[in-house]
Amino acid sequence: MRIAICDDDILVSEQIECLIKTFFETKRIKCPEIIIFSSGESLLADKEANDILFLDIEMPGINGIYVGKELKKANDRIIIFIVTSYPEYLDEAMRFHVFRYLSKPLEKQRFFRNMNDAVDLYNAITVKVPVETKQGIHTLLASSIIMIEAQGRSVTVHTTLHDFESVHTIQYWLDLLPKNCFFQTHRSFIVNFEHISDFDHSLVHLADNQFQAYLTKRKYSAFKGAYLLYLESTR
Secondary structure, three states: OEEEEEOOOHHHHHHHHHHHHHHHHHHOOOOOEEEEEOOHHHHHHOOOOOOEEEEOOOOOOOOHHHHHHHHHHHOOOOEEEEEEOOHHHHHHHHOOOOOEEEEOOOOHHHHHHHHHHHHHHHHHHHOEEEEEOOOOEEEEEHHHEEEEEEEOOEEEEEEOOOEEEEOOOHHHHHHHOOOOOEEEEEOOEEEEHHHEEEEOOOEEEEOOOOEEEEOOHHHHHHHHHHHHHHHHHHO
């Protein structure tokens, strides 16, 4: 993971850096690489890929809105925090799907909550899982899994590539997959929020309606809430 901070105010950049380091220390996780940029121009000139970005809006030269749009064009999976004292930019920032909007001065607990959500999303996007079949083991990005389906003793992993017949149970998959991106809608189905097309009280359609999964009525409210929370964290 690589985290970038772009703000022309060095004191703000140092505060964000300190908060990030404290967050990872609290989690007892090794802190990733943190890079600080003082302008939009220097950030755009950087050729390294950033996974999480804390971006100021009001900067001399190129403003943060332009920078954010350009970075999203190059990498739509980058997780962008807008950090600013100007709430009037919120609507425009949301148009290029920023992750969260943080107001200055930064509040530690709110920062930690949002940082935790960002790390969860990053892990869900980048985590790889082994799919063991009778023929061998295939390593895939969890995000490429559309859904898991159990039929009798057979468990099928439907992916964007093709289907795999897993040697493991559906409970194994429920324990393995990231909780913030996957949901067991029925005893026989686990779905990936990323691939949902639409749903009603009994069915979930996925991958442009190529697949469907049963949705147990008693799980509908919990499923809807989890799905809306997922959408909020990725918009």
